[in-house]
Amino acid sequence: MSAATPALGQPGSRPDSTEQVGTPAAEEVVPAPADRREPGDVLLEVRDLRVSIPTAAGPVHAADGVTLTLRQGEVLGVVGETGSGKSVTCRALLGLRPTPRTEVSGTVAYPGLGVDDITGLPPRRLRRLWGRHVAMIPQNPMTSLDPVRRIGDQVAEALGDTVHGAAARRERVIELLRQVGLPAPERRLDAFPHQFSGGMLQRTLIAIAIAQNPAMLVADEPTTALDVLIQDQILGLLLSLQRDLGTSLVLVSHDLSVVSQVCDRVAVMYAGQVVELADTATLLSSPRHPYTRALIGALPGAVARDEPLRVIPGAPPPLVGLGPTCRFAARCELHEAACDEWPTELLPVGAPAGSPSPFRPALRLVSHQSRCRRAPDLATADAAPPTTPKDQGEQR
Numbered sequence: 604m605s606a607a608t609p610a611l612g613q614p615g616s617r618p619d620s621t622e623q624v625g626t627p628a629a630e631e632v633v634p635a636p637a638d639r640r641e642p643g644d645v646l647l648e649v650r651d652l653r654v655s656i657p658t659a660a661g662p663v664h665a666a667d668g669v670t671l672t673l674r675q676g677e678v679l680g681v682v683g684e685t686g687s688g689k690s691v692t693c694r695a696l697l698g699l700r701p702t703p704r705t706e707v708s709g710t711v712a713y714p715g716l717g718v719d720d721i722t723g724l725p726p727r728r729l730r731r732l733w734g735r736h737v738a739m740i741p742q743n744p745m746t747s748l749d750p751v752r753r754i755g756d757q758v759a760e761a762l763g764d765t766v767h768g769a770a771a772r773r774e775r776v777i778e779l780l781r782q783v784g785l786p787a788p789e790r791r792l793d794a795f796p797h798q799f800s801g802g803m804l805q806r807t808l809i810a811i812a813i814a815q816n817p818a819m820l821v822a823d824e825p826t827t828a829l830d831v832l833i834q835d836q837i838l839g840l841l842l843s844l845q846r847d848l849g850t851s852l853v854l855v856s857h858d859l860s861v862v863s864q865v866c867d868r869v870a871v872m873y874a875g876q877v878v879e880l881a882d883t884a885t886l887l888s889s890p891r892h893p894y895t896r897a898l899i900g901a902l903p904g905a906v907a908r909d910e911p912l913r914v915i916p917g918a919p920p921p922l923v924g925l926g927p928t929c930r931f932a933a934r935c936e937l938h939e940a941a942c943d944e945w946p947t948e949l950l951p952v953g954a955p956a957g958s959p960s961p962f963r964p965a966l967r968l969v970s971h972q973s974r975c976r977r978a979p980d981l982a983t984a985d986a987a988p989p990t991t992p993k994d995q996g997e998q999r
């Protein structure tokens with residue numbers, strides 16, 4: 604987002620990549636009221652999402668056939684190395700595209716809100732969804748607020764028409780700022796962004812995102828720009844708000860240890876594709892894609908204290924002109940010649956569809972899925988999980 608761009612979630616927000624082309628869909632975005640949410644119902648359904656960004660080197664396929672669902676009240680982690688397509692994919696969930704000429708296909712629908720496919724909708728229609736029903740917490744709090752407008756005004760704008768009357772709006776802004784842990788919020792209303800620390804700015808952006816109690820929050824690396832101590836506080840805040848408000852959360856991170864501590868399910872992305880999708884405990888204890896195994900092996904807890912951290916050798920391929928076969932092949936320990944003939948597809952492995960979440964029994968989860976041809980061969984015992992989310996319930 605640019606320096607003068609309000610965070611997505613405000614009715615008037617215009618993030619730098621929201622300008623869209625395409626034919627407006629016939630239907631209006633008229634979501635159902637938030638109080639009709641039922642925990643465990645499908646909120647978001649993404650089918651074969653493809654996002655191609657035209658560049659001089661050819662179209663960059665930043666999302667290439669992404670299919671996933673998000674339940675009401677669920678926390679889904681999206682994890683992968685830099686450039687794997689996490690941000691582009693997650694922004695597409697809100698109808699955002701990186702450039703006006705970017706092509707988007709597939710469907711992104713919100714059955715839980717009564718909203719059909721949003722991929723063809725222009726910003727003026729998407730704006731009815733933003734803030735009220737879905738909101739985004741951006742990567743960099745330092746550049747996401749308008750530097751010349753007071754904090755109180757920016758949070759008040761995010762209320763839209765949900766609160767009427769100057770006094771009531773002021774009260775609600777104070778309440779929101781208190782809810783996100785800003786000390787003495789009544790004294791902060793007249794402050795400008797440059798008077799806030801990074802952590803305070805991120806708290807403000809979270810207040811803006813939750814102002815209308817949306818059904819879904821997308822948090823794109825919400826702690827990356829902050830120092831380590833503050834990172835934990837912000838993550839803890841996000842999760843306690845998610846739990847208290849019953850919001851669904853998509854948490855984007857390159858850090859599997861962060862994601863594995865707080866998410867119900869994890870989608871692992873590699874080179875524009877989801878290569879593995881599973882509930883967190885299953886993913887950590889029996890990963891069925893060699894890339895996931897490599898990510899787990901690279902976690903700090905996977906090696907003894909005096910050993911150097913493991914890295915995944917090689918680098919992801921550029922996302923231009925890739926074929927249908929495995930994109931991880933060049934870096935894969937288990938690669939064999941037959942993999943080069945096998946078009947990959949995200950297929951069920953392991954537990955049957957509908958396994959209950961170990962952390963939230965109300966959530967019926969889709970099956971464990973992997974794109975690896977050798978998924979059935981990956982012995983569970985090979986992958987000793989370096990961390991377990993056993994304390995997840997208490998942490999949240």
Ligand SMILES: Nc1ncnc2c1ncn2[C@@H]1O[C@H](COP(=O)(O)OP(=O)(O)OP(=O)(O)O)[C@@H](O)[C@H]1O
Nearest residue numbers: 656663665684685686687688689690691692701922
């Ligand atoms: N505006 C753009 N123009 C051209 N290519 C782009 C643009 N935005 C993103 N890309 C490309 O799309 C691919 C996916 O980018 P994306 O930002 O989604 O990755 P990511 O996994 O979120 O990475 P990071 O963790 O670094 O944010 C990358 O190859 C990136 O270079």
